Amino acid sequence: MKCKDIVKELADYLDEDLDSSLRASIEEHLGKCKDCRLVVDTTKQTIQIYCNSEPAPLPAETRVKLHDALAKRLHHRA
Numbered sequence: 001m002k003c004k005d006i007v008k009e010l011a012d013y014l015d016e017d018l019d020s021s022l023r024a025s026i027e028e029h030l031g032k033c034k035d036c037r038l039v040v041d042t043t044k045q046t047i048q049i050y051c052n053s054e055p056a057p058l059p060a061e062t063r064v065k066l067h068d069a070l071a072k073r074l075h076h077r078a
């Protein structure tokens with residue numbers, strides 16, 4: 001699993017909408033990759049602010065924006 005794969009799966013990962021093997025792969029990568037950990041932490045905080053602690057799934061539009069932002073962020077480090 002590479003950083004761009006993490007970005008691709010991140011929204012589902014944060015929604016807890018992944019099968020366990022994919023989830024395990026992501027967590028394995030996060031254990032080794034500081035950049036992705038930072039992205040995940042930042043994204044979690046953003047989602048918490050956005051959702052205002054309501055347990056709602058991410059709206060499609062937000063997922064797209066998030067994906068864009070993360071792709072840009074990781075792209076310049078790649």
Ligand SMILES: [Zn+2]
Pocket residue numbers: 002003006029033034035036
């Ligand atoms: Zn990574």
